[in-house]
Amino acid sequence: MNKTKQYALLFLALLTLSAYSSKDNLNTDPTDIENGWRTKTIVVQNGGKTPTVMQLLRAFNAVWHTDAADIIISTAGDKEDFIEEWYEGQSPVFVDNIDYCTAWYNPDGTDGQRLACRTYQRKNGHMLFAVRIGQAKPGQKAFCCFYDYNPKKQTLTPEDEPYKDLKRKSQHSVLNYYLGEKYDQTVIVEEILEDGNSWYHHYAWNGKKHVFHHVGEDSYGPDDEGYDE
Structure with a gap:
């Protein structure tokens, strides 16, 4: 095999390897x-x-x-x-x-x-x-x-x-999720697009799964006192 053909094959191999690497990192x-x-x-x-x-x-x-x-x-x-x-x-x-x-x-x-x-x-x-x-x-x-x-x-x-029991306040809303940094809880924020209001659906951790705790217009950070009761 002449050198020109060898270089061509090597070039193709490098292109193939590069393609696979790029795909993996997409x-x-x-x-x-x-x-x-x-x-x-x-x-x-x-x-x-x-x-x-x-x-x-x-x-x-x-x-x-x-x-x-x-x-x-x-x-x-x-x-x-x-x-x-x-x-x-x-x-x-x-x-x-x-x-x-x-x-x-x-x-x-x-x-x-x-x-x-x-x-x-x-x-x-x-x-x-x-x-x-x-x-x-x-x-x-x-x-x-x-x-x-x-x-x-x-x-x-x-x-x-764990949120299949979530009852939306509006059918025209977008759901957003917040995983608690400090608390073992998750909050689903229901953003109602037509009036700009938001409802906060709090789910508390019971050692096995998240269970519904309360819903309100408060922020997604729970109060220190009584939240885990």
Whole structure:
């Protein structure tokens, strides 16, 4: 085989490798995640009994890749304490390696994409892992993915959302989700587009799942006193 042909074959091989690498690093369309996350069980390498939120996020991001998750993962590194950093377009990144992290991916200074994730300890030794994906701007739809982490199998198995009993105040509304940073709770914000009002549907964690707590026009941060009663 002459050198010209060898170089041509080498060039084609490099192009093929580059194509595969680019494909692997593509940002997954949020619609594809919303429609597909329930279909895939995720293996968590070296998850152990009590993986941190970062371990679970890395496993999730390997299957459903997003730029916002990349920022969280690269920011966290091996740090264990709560940190706050700022990235392109003044995008905040908050990381608590134990059970909570969030970031806005906002490279061009627009609304960008927001991702937050949280773990909740279950009484049976399993964990609930929740991932919220959407835009930070009010009126923009968001969604949550929910998984049960099995420490024996070291897998994340999709499970049903705990909000099937949610009673909307309006049929013309957009739902947004907030995973509590400090509290074991999740709040669904129902934004009613025709009048600009919002209702806050609070779901409290009972050690097994989220259960409806109350709905009101208050903010999504619960009061310190009496919330978990």
